[in-house]
Amino acid sequence: MLAAELRLHDVRVLVVEKETEPPSAVRIVGLHIRSLELMAMRGLLERILPHGRRRPASAYFAAIPKPAPTGLDPRYAYLLGIPQPVIERLLEVHAVELGAQVRRGRAVAAVEQDGDWVTVELADGERLRSRFLVGCDGGRSTVRKLLGVGFPGEPARTESLMGEMAVGVPPEEIAVRVAEIRETHQRFWLRPAGVGVYSVLVPAAGVSDRAEPPTLDDFKRQLRAVAGTDFGVHSPRWLSRFGDAMRLADSYRVGRVLLAGDAAHIHPPIGGQGLNLGVQDAVNLGWKLAAQVRGWAPEALLDTYQAERRPVAEDVLDNTRAQAQLLSTEPGAQAVRRLLIELMDFDEVNLHLLQKITAIGIRYDFGDGPDLLGRRLPDIDVKHGHLYGLLHRGRGLLLDRTERLTVGGWSDRVDHLADSTAALDAPGVLLRPDGHVAWIGDDQRDLDHHLTRWFGRPVH
Numbered sequence: 001m002l003a004a005e006l007r008l009h010d011v012r013v014l015v016v017e018k019e020t021e022p023p024s025a026v027r028i029v030g031l032h033i034r035s036l037e038l039m040a041m042r043g044l045l046e047r048i049l050p051h052g053r054r055r056p057a058s059a060y061f062a063a064i065p066k067p068a069p070t071g072l073d074p075r076y077a078y079l080l081g082i083p084q085p086v087i088e089r090l091l092e093v094h095a096v097e098l099g100a101q102v103r104r105g106r107a108v109a110a111v112e113q114d115g116d117w118v119t120v121e122l123a124d125g126e127r128l129r130s131r132f133l134v135g136c137d138g139g140r141s142t143v144r145k146l147l148g149v150g151f152p153g154e155p156a157r158t159e160s161l162m163g164e165m166a167v168g169v170p171p172e173e174i175a176v177r178v179a180e181i182r183e184t185h186q187r188f189w190l191r192p193a194g195v196g197v198y199s200v201l202v203p204a205a206g207v208s209d210r211a212e213p214p215t216l217d218d219f220k221r222q223l224r225a226v227a228g229t230d231f232g233v234h235s236p237r238w239l240s241r242f243g244d245a246m247r248l249a250d251s252y253r254v255g256r257v258l259l260a261g262d263a264a265h266i267h268p269p270i271g272g273q274g275l276n277l278g279v280q281d282a283v284n285l286g287w288k289l290a291a292q293v294r295g296w297a298p299e300a301l302l303d304t305y306q307a308e309r310r311p312v313a314e315d316v317l318d319n320t321r322a323q324a325q326l327l328s329t330e331p332g333a334q335a336v337r338r339l340l341i342e343l344m345d346f347d348e349v350n351l352h353l354l355q356k357i358t359a360i361g362i363r364y365d366f367g368d369g370p371d372l373l374g375r376r377l378p379d380i381d382v383k384h385g386h387l388y389g390l391l392h393r394g395r396g397l398l399l400d401r402t403e404r405l406t407v408g409g410w411s412d413r414v415d416h417l418a419d420s421t422a423a424l425d426a427p428g429v430l431l432r433p434d435g436h437v438a439w440i441g442d443d444q445r446d447l448d449h450h451l452t453r454w455f456g457r458p459v460h
């Protein structure tokens with residue numbers, strides 16, 4: 001995603017990936033509302049939708065089944081379940097089409113910075129030089145470790161086994177038993193995942209060696225412990241394990257090296273937020289890094305990446321902690337869960353929790369101003385279509401209901417739509433390339449000031 005964002009601004013990009021092949025564990029990830037919106041903003045949603053399955057916009061928070069709150073835009077009000085290797089492939093194709101280079105089977109082994117350059121040494125000894133490096137290399141990030149950036153947090157306390165396999169028991173029997181168990185065990189499921197295949201999640205509680213991949217026998221033992229039967233599971237497609245560690249990088253940037261995605265934050269997959277968070281980091285960072293490379297970035301623009309995104313990750317870690325508590329089988333936690341289920345009958349509570357998980361409630365701190373300032377603008381109707389259709393090129397946008405404002409010397413970076421009919425409750429708004437509202441008003445001088453703040457000096 002980051003490679004594609006950079007290519008939109010004609011920055012030369014090389015992606016080095018240590019694995020020669022994509023991962024075999026085809027776990028389904030859920031793309032939430034804000035990620036779907038971002039895909040639409042870059043013209044990618046139509047391409048992605050046929051590969052996923054839409055699920056209702058409910059049961060996001062701690063798997064509490066409540067209908068979706070009212071007022072969501074039906075075009076994006078769902079969760080798109082999609083195999084992670086598929087979304088990764090689609091994003092890779094998109095980046096390559098835009099001109100990014102991808103080299104597989106190449107691992108970063110060492111990083112040095114001097115003056116205007118970063119030198120990366122690969123495991124095979126090749127040395128590469130670039131203006132910037134972004135470590136998108138996952139929770140065990142080599143880049144983060146080489147930078148010496150702290151990754152404090154909580155170590156894993158519980159581990160879960162997850163995999164896909166065939167079962168030897170009729171579906172009706174499974175459904176009844178699973179429903180009984182899930183009344184008290186939230187960290188357990190056995191659910192259809194295609195023809196003749198079930199997705200299985202069970203606590204790992206002390207099975208085998210953590211360093212080794214789990215075996216089918218581990219799954220059978222744990223299923224018997226939780227359900228009293230192993231459901232005759234056999235013929236696994238893939239088996240994996242994951243822990244509930246939570247960690248947040250002390251810093252997202254050291255000089256010319258930055259971190260994004262799991263390299264910057266890890267947390268258990270409750271609420272399915274990790275990949276979404278990383279995609280959103282990429283869209284926040286891409287245009288800022290491009291501005292820096294292309295030479296028009298205002299002072300400190302690049303540092304707003306950490307200032308904006310680290311608090312968002314902090315909030316995701318926190319809501320994940322809260323959800324983990326709500327999934328506990330302890331009587332106290334179960335009582336709090338029942339109370340929250342009651343509270344979620346209030347539409348505002350339901351909406352607040354949904355906004356947290358789907359990232360549509362984020363408001364960056366751009367200073368004092370109306371509530372809309374710093375928030376993402378929904379995909380409102382505009383002349384001849386929808387707003388997000390105007391953001392495919394990853395540029396800024398002045399949406400101007402007064403029809404008398406101008407982007408003047410910034411027109412190489414910012415588009416202008418004069419449209420008195422736009423479904424907007426403001427005379428004019430300036431959108432950043434990530435779709436967040438950077439200015440609201442109708443005064444040209446004030447607008448120029450904010451154009452300079454976000455897009456640097458005008459070209460005369």
Ligand SMILES: Cc1cc2nc3c(=O)[nH]c(=O)nc-3n(C[C@H](O)[C@H](O)[C@H](O)COP(=O)(O)OP(=O)(O)OC[C@H]3O[C@@H](n4cnc5c(N)ncnc54)[C@H](O)[C@@H]3O)c2cc1C
Nearest residue numbers: 018029030107108137138142261262269272273274275276
């Ligand atoms: C069971 C489970 C379910 C999940 N469900 C969801 C969900 O529903 N929704 C959601 O949003 N998230 C979900 N997640 C989280 C999601 O999978 C991660 O957040 C996401 O994969 C992080 O992406 P990333 O690109 O930052 O890191 P990774 O996916 O870890 O990718 C890092 C890449 O860097 C490569 N690499 C590592 N070191 C080097 C090196 N030295 N040199 C070169 N390359 C290197 C790796 O090979 C890898 O390809 C789930 C996670 C788990 C475990």
